[in-house]
Amino acid sequence: MRTRIYLPGGILLLVVVLLLVALVPGLSLAADTPKADPLADSVCASCHGDQAKAFLNNPHDRSLAAKGWRVDAICEACHGSGTKHAEAGGDKAFINGMKDLSGAEACLKCHNQIGDHACSNCSPVGAKASKGALIDTASHLTGSHAPQPAVNCLDCHSIHSATFTAPKLLKKPQLDLCESCHPTTVAAFRNKPYTHRVGRGGIQCTSCHEPHGRQGKAGMKLTRAGEPACVGCHAEKKGPFVFPHAGDVAGDCTTCHQPHASNNPHMLVQPTAMQLCLNCHTQLGGAKTLGAQPPAVHNVSLARWRNCTTCHTAIHGSNRSPQLFK
Ligand code: HEC
Ligand code: HEC
Ligand code: HEC
Ligand code: HEC
Ligand code: HEC
Ligand code: HEC
Numbered sequence: 001m002r003t004r005i006y007l008p009g010g011i012l013l014l015v016v017v018l019l020l021v022a023l024v025p026g027l028s029l030a031a032d033t034p035k036a037d038p039l040a041d042s043v044c045a046s047c048h049g050d051q052a053k054a055f056l057n058n059p060h061d062r063s064l065a066a067k068g069w070r071v072d073a074i075c076e077a078c079h080g081s082g083t084k085h086a087e088a089g090g091d092k093a094f095i096n097g098m099k100d101l102s103g104a105e106a107c108l109k110c111h112n113q114i115g116d117h118a119c120s121n122c123s124p125v126g127a128k129a130s131k132g133a134l135i136d137t138a139s140h141l142t143g144s145h146a147p148q149p150a151v152n153c154l155d156c157h158s159i160h161s162a163t164f165t166a167p168k169l170l171k172k173p174q175l176d177l178c179e180s181c182h183p184t185t186v187a188a189f190r191n192k193p194y195t196h197r198v199g200r201g202g203i204q205c206t207s208c209h210e211p212h213g214r215q216g217k218a219g220m221k222l223t224r225a226g227e228p229a230c231v232g233c234h235a236e237k238k239g240p241f242v243f244p245h246a247g248d249v250a251g252d253c254t255t256c257h258q259p260h261a262s263n264n265p266h267m268l269v270q271p272t273a274m275q276l277c278l279n280c281h282t283q284l285g286g287a288k289t290l291g292a293q294p295p296a297v298h299n300v301s302l303a304r305w306r307n308c309t310t311c312h313t314a315i316h317g318s319n320r321s322p323q324l325f326k
């Protein structure tokens with residue numbers, strides 16, 4: 001019974017929808033009418049057709065076009081005015097080829113995090129990249145990857161790369177990119193037995209490193225709470241614990257772990273846990289002693305005492321046991 005009532009109702013609805021579609025012309029046509037060709041009156045495209053066409057998918061074009069910029073104006077935001085270049089039939093002398101270091105410096109016109117007033121007349125109004133795409137120049141310009149002849153924006157990014165699907169316009173997949181200048185580091189990840197499996201399972205060099213950051217520790221990524229990236233993934237090691245060990249007392253993760261790759265189980269900085277523990281909990285005493293001395297009952301010449309973490313299992317901290325037993 002129900003189907004009889006339902007069916008005519010459904011058909012009626014269909015008819016109404018079809019009528020509506022037919023009556024409102026834009027509605028049915030919208031899907032297949034091609035948009036006006038954005039390159040129709042582009043001077044640059046008249047000679048650089050392929051380049052300009054490919055560029056329509058570039059995040060630079062997409063974001064500036066959405067703000068009403070015409071294609072040529074977008075090209076010229078990087079390459080400078082092309083009027084003379086075009087008039088001279090493509091004379092290179094009249095266009096900024098954006099090569100090498102000087103080209104890279106032009107990127108900062110729009111990607112510089114320093115306030116607008118510092119650069120109000122070098123970036124075309126409204127062209128500046130949005131907040132998420134600004135480089136922290138206060139740190140970048142003192143970092144290892146600060147613009148210099150040997151390494152600059154254009155060594156890592158390619159504006160007209162053939163594959164605009166490449167995230168962040170990187171020249172190569174990230175691991176290959178870093179490997180091109182840091183081959184031994186990357187080789188260690190591949191060859192050592194205990195490693196972070198970078199390139200697989202979501203860990204990348206930039207999970208920990210800020211490529212536009214300062215040197216040394218200050219160039220490491222932090223979590224939103226300002227903690228080392230490590231605890232973003234290994235949250236359970238972070239605490240807070242009632243009886244902390246890692247973190248508060250024994251230093252950060254890298255006092256005990258190698259971050260990249262290691263020959264030692266658990267990527268410890270020492271071949272065995274005992275050697276690591278005795279670095280600080282030395283039974284010899286002396287100026288270097290950091291932690292408590294293991295009580296005399298610990299006779300490390302006997303095997304049962306050597307495997308420290310079989311008893312002190314809560315090595316990163318405990319809420320129940322001051323001796324880090326559980
Ligand atoms: C009349 C044709 C023509 C027009 C119009 C034209 N170009 Fe070119 N452009 C050329 C030719 C030809 C070359 C290659 C010159 C060479 O290799 O010696 C070139 C080279 C370039 C280069 C590379 C320069 C270098 O140092 O390698 C850039 C960048 C460029 N054009 C940008 C533009 C932009 C942006 C526009 C639009 C404002 C534009 N062109 C309009 C013909 C043109
Ligand atoms: C965000 C900056 C930027 C914008 C916008 C831009 N380019 Fe480029 N362009 C570069 C850089 C950087 C190079 C140097 C080579 C490279 O990295 O690919 C370059 C190189 C070129 C070259 C010469 C090298 C080659 O690949 O043949 C041409 C021609 C060119 N651009 C044309 C254009 C045209 C046409 C547009 C607009 C449709 C445009 N560019 C927009 C940054 C830009
Ligand atoms: C005229 C201003 C301008 C210049 C010059 C410029 N950019 Fe951009 N860039 C933008 C805008 C706008 C975006 C869009 C993303 C946004 O605003 O969030 C962008 C986005 C990017 C992105 C992010 C792409 C993504 O997938 O998220 C990269 C990487 C980038 N630019 C690199 C460069 C490099 C390298 C140069 C120098 C060759 C350069 N830009 C020059 C304005 C500019
Ligand atoms: C050593 C290689 C390297 C250099 C040099 C470099 N970048 Fe990057 N850039 C990267 C990597 C890798 C990413 C992706 C970061 C990520 O995924 O967390 C990136 C991301 C970006 C982004 C996207 C926003 C973001 O932070 O994720 C922009 C914009 C950008 N770079 C612009 C530039 C500019 C401008 C320069 C020159 C001043 C530059 N980069 C120099 C490697 C580099
Ligand atoms: C799990 C986090 C993590 C990952 C992933 C990671 N790093 Fe590191 N990296 C570190 C830490 C921590 C340091 C030491 C920083 C310090 O104390 O100066 C470091 C140091 C470095 C150094 C300085 C020299 C050295 O070896 O001590 C280079 C170069 C480096 N990393 C490159 C890379 C490259 C390339 C990749 C990707 C193949 C990568 N890192 C992946 C955490 C990481
Ligand atoms: C074009 C070459 C080049 C590329 C590509 C490159 N680097 Fe570097 N990197 C350098 C140079 C040069 C230094 C400074 C000299 C040194 O310490 O070896 C450096 C230093 C570093 C350091 C050490 C920082 C410090 O202060 O000790 C880290 C970490 C690093 N790079 C990570 C990366 C990561 C991650 C990538 C891939 C996203 C990458 N690099 C891609 C050239 C490059």
Ligand code: HEC
Pocket residue numbers: 230231234237238245246247250251252253254255256257266268273276309315316
């Ligand atoms: C005082 C030295 C020390 C510090 C500091 C330390 N660890 Fe450990 N960690 C160890 C030892 C020792 C082991 C091996 C435990 C065992 O043998 O069962 C280990 C094991 C691990 C493991 C693998 C085993 C497991 O329990 O999942 C991870 C992951 C780990 N640590 C992450 C971290 C992180 C992240 C930090 C920083 C918050 C950190 N560690 C700080 C000593 C330390």
Ligand code: HEC
Pocket residue numbers: 194195196197198201202203204207208228229230231232233234253254257258259265266267268
């Ligand atoms: C992006 C997430 C991520 C970050 C950031 C990260 N790790 Fe890991 N870590 C992992 C994963 C996943 C594994 C398991 C091995 C693998 O698949 O790479 C692992 C494995 C480990 C192990 C070995 C565990 C074992 O059982 O032997 C240690 C130790 C470790 N990480 C310490 C660190 C330290 C120290 C840092 C910061 C310098 C860090 N991790 C940053 C995800 C991460």
Ligand code: HEC
Pocket residue numbers: 245249250251255256273274276277278279280281290291292293308309312315322323324
């Ligand atoms: C970088 C130095 C360092 C390393 C390495 C280290 N510890 Fe500690 N540990 C400390 C410090 C500092 C304390 C703080 C408490 C104290 O000694 O008064 C501590 C506390 C302890 C305590 C609790 C003692 C108490 O009085 O609260 C135990 C148990 C302990 N560590 C065992 C270990 C074991 C097992 C290892 C090896 C896996 C190890 N520690 C590695 C520095 C270290």
Ligand code: HEC
Pocket residue numbers: 274277278281291292293294295298300304305306307308309310311312322323
């Ligand atoms: C068989 C189990 C066992 C092993 C293995 C072991 N411990 Fe202990 N550890 C204990 C016990 C039980 C205590 C508490 C003794 C007490 O309170 O009198 C203790 C206490 C400690 C303390 C002092 C805690 C405090 O409160 O002052 C330190 C430091 C310590 N151990 C370090 C180590 C180190 C380093 C190793 C490896 C060389 C190790 N332990 C191996 C059982 C063990």
